[in-house]
Amino acid sequence: MMSSLPAAAVRPPRAASVPALARRGLAGIAAGLLAAPLLLALSGLALAWATPAPEVWAHLRAHVLPGALANTAALLLAVAVGCTAIGTGCAWLNARHDYPGRRLFEWALLLPLALPTYVVAFVAIGLLDYAGPVQSAWRALSGSRAALFSPNGWPWAAALLTLCLYPYVYLTVRAALLRQGEAPAEAARSLGLDRWRTFLRVRLPLLRPALMAGLGLALLETLAEFGAVSLLGVETLTTAVYKTWFGLYSLPAAAQLASLGLLLAALLLLAEWRARARQRQFDARLRPAPRQRLGRPAAVVVVLFQGLLLLLAFVLPLVQLLAWALPDLSWSATEARALANTVRLGALAAVLLVLAGLAQALLRRQASLLPGLRGALALSTLGYGVPGTVLAAGLLLGLLALERGLATATGHGLVLTGSLAALLLALHARFLRAAAEPLAAGLALLRPSLPEAARSLGAGPGRRFLLTLPLLRPSVLAALLLVAIEVMKELPATLMLRPFGWDTLAIRVYALTSEGLWREAARPALGLVLAGLLPIWWLVRLQDGDARSRT
Amino acid sequence: MRRMFPLVLALALSAPAAADTLVVYSERKEPLLTPILEAWTAQTGxxxxxxxxxxxxxxxxxxxxxxRTRADVLVTVDAGNLWLATERGVLAPLRSETLDAVVPAAFRDPDGHWYAITERARVIVRSTERVPAAELSTYEDLADPKWQGRLCLRSSRKVYNQSLVAMLIDRHGEERTEQIVRGWVGNLAAPPFADDTLVVNAIAAGQCDVGIVNTYYYGRLARDRPDLPVAVFWPNQAEGESGVHVNVTGAGLVRHSRQPELARRFIEWLLSEAAQRQFADIDYEFAVRPGVEPNAAVAAWGGFRADDRNIAQAGRRQAQAVRLMDRAGYR
Structure with missing residues (x-):
């Protein structure tokens, strides 16, 4: 049975078996640990933050912020609309319908996740600007010398980011659809609602937690995006942060400006939690939803639309990369090492972050235990919306200060910077959310009757948790793979905190592209895409297997 | 090779175990630095x-x-960064008569905190089909209304443009420079580009007639496309004009380096004939050491006179330049 009840009605009574005080203490410590890396990063910036920079701010207010804030708002709004429409639409089509080619599209629609946004942006500019093939062909045909358009400005950036980021929404909404039964919709229709109203009033509200989880990821990525928006000439809050530090030489003002981004990220998070807190819904395992077979005209439209989507978001960029890389596909030893490092880092970070994410998501359900717990948990995932360079710099400075302090206090040096541990701390601060969201969405679907039944049979909290793990398997895997993909593409933190001489593919790509050597960068970029493909393919296989195993 | 002998000898006599590695922090991108570091390792061990x-x-x-740093040497592109490192107190003055003799005064810190190791010229490029060289003169002239709708520029975010404008401010003052930059913006044929390569391509395709780029971007494109209808123009060459804006990659001794002697030898080696030859050949840049000629492709563009104002000014005035470009609407 699916039901949607007020949270209070289903909250289990307090456990009496473990002393409440100990539980609270543990929860507090765990939440503190989860938020610690981000707090360390913020404290690293705190000194800079406290330095007033009135001149820089006067300039920013007058000449930079009005445009940057307007662009950021427009970009967020457009990406939200685009990702919701495309992500939810495709998820709905592929989870509940059948048409020729569905099995291919179902996983291929996730492929754009494997491409770093700035690579797509660069390819798009190469194809679309005046000197590119599209406009050159137009000039040859029309005889006109005038430019058709200039791929520059926020609408272009919004379109591009939508193409790159819709898979987050597709992924989370599809997973939810595969787990949801048809019962509520059937009930609604039996009560006289037509298909469209059923969709609006029943299906969509039921999908809201999943939609918000995916959309939250997409929007925070948009907020922190630097490469693609600067290639497309859009000044956003994040590019303004970079300009303030690197151009105006003011780390204090840059840190202060970045905290504005942090505030925006917090607001987004609050909106999402509110949307989720108002309802709870539970897994209906009675009957998997039947797939509806699309008629021929509808199937043609669907295939064409999704084909075009994939062409733009994945195939074209990939073909361009291949064309650049083809003259020399042989891998150097350096690149092979970089590939190995990339995969290793992705796997290691994924495992650690999913453990942390699980703790975070479970604690969130216990938020009533301790005042302030919710705040600490919220804080622990805010790093996702902070420009990567600022976050990593904060952590680097924080770590160095910590090491200095420890060395003075104890006489023993502690060398974290330049070790893999420092990098993992940064990745935790930045990507915990990518791990926690799918897990929270999965937990939200668990029926409370299950742990209740276990409790009535005498199982303690640890035992009850172990019991729920198999049910969480799809969410755990989704989180693992999502984090692995994110970490492999990550640049600023890896660049700043990696051990000496330790390269990843993203760093190779960056080193070449920042000198304009795009052709030379194509080979490592291809490696990066290939490294991302495997987890994506696996991800969909697992979701499918999970859905099938219920029949 | 003669220069090598004392160096090897000094190493053999003095080097403690730790001196077998030198730690370099660098913003010069790896592919453009590693071959030279490998040559140093091959020669010195x-x-x-x-x-x-x-x-x-x-x-x-x-x-x-x-x-507590392990770093010995800081290498970075852009004089602004070198100036910033000096201001922030992370570099120690290097007193080296060898370096003072080799590096022209405009391209080193007066107190020896850093020395240029390569030069990058920022020049005007023109369409060979639509712009005769005689029509061009200076960076400042590109603000003239005759270039309306014919100019392409890279984004003001790039430090190369920031240092060019900073040097204009240093020469002309803020008011006049703002007029120049506003003139540029008014003449743009397209929104500023993300990359110098795109600027050259836009000129070749006919979107605009002139642009401002670093020579090595042009050099790479001309190598791949020998029929590229774009040529380099050396601006500001007339009597009394500034000369071509040249930015540098430079190196400095880290203040708390544990092996300053080795670091000094390394920086001196970077300015040796052999290393300078390698720098000149690696990516169409210019050697700093007098007498090391540009490679053949670069030499074919002709000789030029560089701005002889100390390039550290570009750093001192960079923030000012960024603010000015924001005011003038140069994105």
Missing amino acids: VQVHLLTDQAQVLVERLAAEGE
């Missing part, structure tokens, strides 16, 4: 650990690491 990142990040890192 001293390994180099390279840490690349953005210069401002490296400077903050050095400041925070303080005495």
